[in-house]
Every structure is written in C-alpha cells, then in structure tokens.
Amino acid sequence: MTVAAIVFAIMIGLMVFNVPIALCTGLAALGGILIGTDLPLMIVVQRMFTGLDSFTLIAVPLFILTGRFMAVGGITRDLINMSRVLVGFMKGGLAYINIVASMLFAGITGSAASDSASIGAILIPAMEEKGYDKDFSVAVTATSSTIGVMIPPSIPMVVYGVAANASIGKLFLGGIIPGILVGLVLIAVSAVITKKKGYPRDKKIAWSEGIIIILKGIPALLTIVIILGGIISGWFTPTEAAGIAAMYSFLLGTFYYRELKLTEIPKLVGEIAITTGQVTLMIATASALAWLFAQQNVPAAIGGFLTGLTTNTFLLLLIINLWLLFVGTWLDLSPAVIIFTPILLPIAVALGVDPVHFGVIMTVNLAIGLFTPPVGVCLFICCGIAKCSITSVVKAFIPFFLAMVAVLLLITYVPQLVMFLPNLMMP
Secondary structure, eight states: OHHHHHHHHHHHHHHHTTOOHHHHHHHHHHHHHHHHOOOOTHHHHHHHHHHHOOGGGGHHHHHHHHHHHHHHTTHHHHHHHHHHHHHTTSBTHHHHHHHHHHHHHHHHHOOHHHHHHHHHHHHHHHHHHTTOOHHHHHHHHHHHHGGGGTSSSOHHHHHHHHHHTOOHHHHHHHTHHHHHHHHHHHHHHHHHHHHHHTOOBOOOOOHHHHHHHHHHHHHHHHHHHHHHHHHHHTSSOHHHHHHHHHHHHHHIIIIISOOOOGGGHHHHHHHHHHHHHHHHHHHHHHHHHHHHHHHTTHHHHHHHHHHHHOOOHHHHHHHHHHHHHHHHTTSOHHHHHHHHHHHHHHHHHHTTOOHHHHHHHHHHHHHHGGGSTTTOHHHHHHHHHHTOOSTTTHHHHHHHHHHHHHHHHHHHHOTHHHHHHHHHHOO
C-alpha cells in the first residue's frame, strides 16, 4: 500500500497545479515505480501500449466521429425540434426540451461533452432569452447531458467492457432504463422549480407541423437501432457498429440533411484526431497505473480492508458508491473506469453483483462527476457557453445532484432495473 500512497500523493499534488489528467496518471505511475519498486521505467511504456492494444477501443474515435457528423450535419437542431413537439407545450417547456433532447442525442453520440456543447450552444441562450435564470439553464443542460454516457452508445461503457472483459452489448442494453430514469427525475425536479419560478411555455406547434418534424427526425434516431440491433443480432461487433454508425451519420448529414459539406471533412477529422489523442492518452496512462496497482496487490488489500469493516452487502455497495462519487469529482470518467475497475470489480463480484450491473453502476456514478467541481467537464462547457463563473451556479445543481444520486441508489439495490433488458435480449 506504500506505492498506492505515493501514487495518490503525486496525483493530487499535480492536480493542485492544474496539470492535465493524462499527465497526472502517467507521472504518478512513473513516480510509483521509481520510488516504491525496483521495476524498470520502460514497463510504463509497455503497459501504456498494452492498454491501447484492443480492437474494441477503435469504437471510441468512431463514436466521437459519429457525434460530430450529427452535430455539423444539422441533426442536433432536428432532435431539439422533436423535443419541442413532445414536451415544449408544457409550462417551463424549454427545460423539458433540453432534457428530452439530451436523451435523444444520447442515443447517437455516446459522449456527455458533445451533448453539452451541441445542445447547450442552442438552448442555454434561448432559455436566457425567455427569462429563465442563468444558473438554472446551466444546471439543466449540464446534468441532462450526462445521460449521453448512459443511453447507448456509450464511450465509457466501451472502456469498461475492455477493462472488465464484459459484454459491451449487454452494457449498452443495461444503460437504457437507468438513462431514462435519470431523464424522468430531472424533468420532475425541473417541474418543481418551474412551478416555483413561473417559467413560461414554449411556443405551441400545430399537429400537422409536429408530425412533419417527427418524421424528419426519425432517420437520425435509426442510428441507435443500427448500433444496438447489429450488436444484439451478432451481425457485427461494437467496433464495426461504430464504423457503420459513422458512415450512416456521414451519409445522413451529406445527402439527407444536406448540411455536411465535403470541404468540412478535413477540419472535422483534425478535431477528432485531437480529441481521440486526448482520450487515448488518458486510457494509456490510466492502464499503466492500474497495472501498477495490480502488481502491488492493491485490489486485494482494498478488498480485505472493506470486508474487514463490514460484510453487509448493502453497506459495502454504499461505501463503493460513495468512493466513486468522490473519485468522480477530481478524475475524468475514462481514466477512473480504467483505474478502479480492477480494484472494485472483484469486490462487487464477491458480493454477487453481475459485472454488467456493476459497469452501469460505475458509469452512472462517475457521470455525476461530469457536472461536479473541480473537474466537471460538462459544468465547464456550459459555464463557458453561459459566460458565468462556476461558483455562481453551484447552488442550482444541488436538487439535480440529489435526484441523480437517488437514481444511482435505486439501480444499485434493484439490479433488475439494469439487468432486465440484457437478460431479455441477450440471455
């Protein structure tokens, strides 16, 4: 455990100085090996390569590319218009539109950050213009965008599937009901706040116009059918599904919506290359750190410590959730999954928790960290769009945070909410 203490000390010290997460984990692994072991430093490079040596991880840049094609191709606007038809007529309609659009967008991109940027850029200014408080607009957008990593496809679930050697198809199916539940509780919280603040309705859309809008948006929603249908039926792997989704979104944006121009492709590919480089570097350095923990028997030590505290399954799962909630506030989602899956999954399995169930618990839990300071990516994006400070909006996040924690506890202790669809469709 001495090595673990050294590693965490290095990581926290670097984070205080705002060093990027990928460098924090990589330098922590180097420091742990240099100070606490006799292993050669070259082992870090080897473990970084091994961590990325997976065909399945190719799905990550392909899902990111799919989301960019959808956003640039005008599909985000159509999903927002579909949401207007479904919930815009209610009082506080723009808040509900925001949440429903995030649920629809989640079925295409698999990334919370993409959701925040694409939907936030349109709806945060629109909500402010209609008289919604800025902190409420930011809170709704940032919290609802986390649904992007719950409803399939989900980039963190792909990363977890690789780390845990779990079925990605089952993980995708397992995330559907929790993602919908999160959307519903966020709508419920928004309804209470709307009633208190007296936020207005959005403009009413005629039935004839609404039907046209929904029909126009259906081809975009077919993306999730292609991804899930292909994986469940066994026609193609998750990586192949991501490639087909990217091609489909390219054709949709180019020929159906006619807003994606061929001249924009080089710029888009460059953006995706930068984003992919950032994500894969985080995965690589986190893989090296996870290997170091395993080599030093940290998972067994932590498992022994926790079971020494209590053997009560309810309490152990609560402790794991509290730890992951804490981790999510300072560590990005993908490296957190890589580092803590080998540590916590054996404990969960020993408690009788299915690896797929635990993967969804971990994803939902760490997703909450995407809008909590100091490292909340969605929080930073939305505050940047709204041109406000983080401290000015934190209070507005509290009811949404509590609602999402309630869903987290519900799916933790009622496993059928996660496992029903995987057991039904991929027994």
